[in-house]
Amino acid sequence: MNPAMTPVRRLLFWTLVAVLLLWVLLPIWLVAMGAFGGRAAVFQWPKSLLPASLSFDHMAAFLAVEGVANAFLNSVIAAAVTVVLSVALGAPAGYALARYAFRGADAFKLLVLLTRAFPLAILALPLAVGFIRIGLYDSPFGVALMHTVLALPFAVLVTQSLFMGIPRELEEAAWVFGCSPVQAFFRVVMPLALPGLAATAIFAFVISWNEVFAASVLTVRERTLTAYLLAVLSESPLHTRFAGGLLLILPSVLFVFAVRKWLFTVWGISGR
Amino acid sequence: MKRRSLLAAGAGLLAAPGFARAQSGDVVFLSTQLRPVEEATRLRNAILRPAPVQSTFVTEEPQNLTVRMRAEAQAGRRTVSLVGALHGELQPLAADSLDALDDVAAQLADRGIxxxxxxxxxxxxxQQRYIPWMQATYIMAAHRRALEFLPAGADINALSYDQLRAWAAAIQQRTNQRRLGFPAGPRGLMARFFQGYLYPSYTGGVVRTFRSAEAEQGWAALKATWAHVAPASTTYNFMQEPLMAGEVWIAFDHVARLMDALRAAPGDYVTFPAPAGPMGRGYMPVIAGLGIARGAPNRAGAAQLIEYLSRPATQLRLAAETGFFPVVRAELPADLPPAVRLAASAIGATQSARDAKVSLLPVGLGDKGGEFNKVYMDSFQRIVLRNENIRTVLDAEAANLRAVMNATAAPCWSPDAASDGACPVA
Structure with missing residues (x-):
């Protein structure tokens, strides 16, 4: 923090920090309270901010539901494959759009966005038929392919602006000093692009983790956690919803936590 | 070095889905019923685990059921063997996805379905397309706190709609709260209240009498009652929640959607039949059935599972675990859990009421079932919530209803008198 801040500004600054923290943490805290606070506490009003009784029964009962472990694993697989594929396919496309002027670049950008233009509900039947015929039906890999398609537009557009922000001169300097274009990319551009790629990965992860419809239409036994639970959570008792909600939030939080040091550099905070 | 290990990890992830983790050979049992996590768990643990056939119970949203069954039929490769769903949800599958089950039905002739x-x-x-699996209906539940406000002379097991209104009004007057609740939320089953309860009770029909003078009276009565109904009713999907939270003292809902409250505190609640109108006490049984997918990977296993699920002992177990009741001949034992006994007593009182008027689920509407429900829900919103003129709304919505009936050519079902061709809206 800047030591030259006046006390008033300091107060304002910390109030803002506190409000932002509350904004993010309070709902998560209340969900956690609902998950661990016992069945009766869920209906208590006004809510107490401290747990009256701590009970792991719901969470335990929830985790013991047949298939939750398998669904969790499927979700992790689908999300991981989606992250890998959408960065691996999206980043080169973004690089090409940023560095080379070629005919049809604009049309290409529009086409990439077009995959998001069709409501999935309309495509559900033909997609399912196609996936069954190819043999990708009912597997997390098939779901990951679908999620990659959904995540690619973001990956391409985000990485494009990312590479545009990295001066071409740096790359050219690397060529001058004897790097091949590929070497220059990996030694000079890539390290600078890492924070943005991390953000792209988060996007892809969250898209895959949260997606319900494709995941539930394309699978029967090998459901992802979101498809396995989210669809039925809205019809479950409140305390079950809180337990499920917490379980669905946690991995995203952990993932963001894991890549945070690259994210911070995106926001211009150097502290790695 | 580090990069190489990352690559290896990535390759590992890509390869992982290749490992077949699901055991094959068991019966995939896809169901739109018993979806809530706790009910599904009870079915898996108490009923399917001791079954003679290994099965995987998978739940499905009703709107996805048709898509999946149709997709598997078109692609010519089935994953699903056994389908459990409501009568109305199985209807659109009859043409291309459900196998004929006459052999199974013949086997079960002595079960007393x-x-x-x-x-x-x-x-x-x-031809037999599904075997009835379990049934339920809609009942009313009230917290015991509400009983002291019951109008003098009213028998709770033979309420009229006027008495229900007086009861709710008395509660509002004395506690200053509107404590009568209906499941009119986005996922609530309110449409069935109109089709199975309000209309049959006031008009003796559902489709033919849609815009009759009697229907006008029924809507006027509901509108008057709504002044004492909890305003959050338009957000309630499962009445067990507002009951448990104490927001609502008297509630109407599907029995399975009240079970949690009854289970949590059986001593706190009374259950009783829905009220009666001038034409009788309308009620709607809900039937879920079991069908076998055409071209099922394990037809024999599925048939065996149907046989097991329709044994009287299994059906009684299901009733005790979930609150869905037997369709076969089976005497409910005396040692039922208190919540199930509460539900069973209200259902029994409904079925044996002298003025009972049975209303079947809509038959023959196929995938137009949603539009059919919309006619009733739209009428409700316009008349009761938006205060539009009843006659104008009924005339306008009658045109929509007529369009649905003509498009499907569905003949009248009980309680409407039978018709040749599409059921007419008088």
């Missing part, structure tokens, strides 16, 4: 239920299971095709 009522003939009219078996007839429903033919879905109008002349």
């Amino acid at each position: 009522p003939q009219n239920l078996l007839e429903l299971g033919k879905l109008g095709t002349g």
Whole structure:
């Protein structure tokens, strides 16, 4: 923090920090309270901010539901494959759009966005038929392919602006000093692009983790956690919803936590 | 070095889905019923685990059921063997996805499944398409706190709609709260209240009498009652929640959607039949059935599972675990859990009420079931919530209803008098 801040500004600054923290943490805290606070506490009003009784029964009962472990694993697989594929396919496309002027670049950008233009509900039947015929039906890999398609537009557009922000001169300097274009990319551009790629990965992860419809239409036994639970959570008792909600939030939080040091550099905070 | 290990990890992830983790050979049992996590768990643990056939119970949203079954039929490769769903949800599958089950039905001839239920299971095709699995209906539940406000002389097991209104009004007057609740939320089953309860009770029909003078009276009565109904009713999907939270003292809902409250505090609640109108006490039984997918990977296993699920002992176990009741001949034992006993007593009182008027689920609407429900929900919103003129709304919505009936050419079903061709809206 800047030591030259006046006390008033300091107060304002910390109030803002506190409000932002509350904004993010309070709902998560209340969900956690609902998950661990016992069945009766869920209906208590006004809510107490401290747990009256701590009970792991719901969470335990929830985790013991047949298939939750398998669904969790499927979700992790689908999300991981989606992250890998959408960065691996999206980043080169973004690089090409940023560095080379070629005919049809604009049309290409529009086409990439077009995959998001069709409501999935309309495509559900033909997609399912196609996936069954190819043999990708009912597997997390098939779901990951679908999620990659959904995540690619973001990956391409985000990485494009990312590479545009990295001066071409740096790359050219690397060529001058004897790097091949590929070497220059990996030694000079890539390290600078890492924070943005991390953000792209988060996007892809969250898209895959949260997606319900494709995941539930394309699978029967090998459901992802979101498809396995989210669809039925809205019809479950409140305390079950809180337990499920917490379980669905946690991995995203952990993932963001894991890549945070690259994210911070995106926001211009150097502290790695 | 580090990069190489990352690559290896990535390759590992890509390869992982290749490992077949699901055991094959078991019966995939896809169901739109018993979806809530706790109910599904009870079915898996208490009923399917001791079954003679290994099965995987998978739940499905009703709107996805048709998509999946149709997709598997078109692609020519089935994953699903056994389908469990409501009568109305199985209807659109009859044409291309449900196998004929006459052999299974013949096997179960001694189980005492009522003939009219078996007839429903033919879905109008002349062959058995599903075997009735379990039934439920809608009941009312009230917290004991509400009982002191019950109008003098009213018998809770033979309420009229006027008495219900007086009861709710008395509560509002004395506690300053509107404590009567209906499941009119986005996922609530309010449409069934109109089709199975309000309309039959006031008009003796559902489709033919849609815009009759009696219907006008029924809507006027509901509108008057709504002044004492909890305003959050338009957000309630499962009445067990506002009951448990104490927001609502008197509630109407599907029995399975009240069970949690009854289970949590059986001593706190009374259950009783829905009220009666001038034409009787309308009520709607809900039937879920079991069908076998055409081209099922394990037809024999699925048939065996149907046989097991329709054994009287299994059906009683299911009733005790979930609050869905047997369709076969089975005497409910005396040692039922208190919540199930509460539900069973209200259902029994409904079925044996002298003025009971049975209303079947809509038959023959196929995938237009949603539009059919919309006619009633739209009428409700316009008349009761938006205060529009009743006659104008009924005339306008009657045109929509007529369009649905003509498009499907569905003949009238009980309680409407039978018709040749599409059921007419008078």
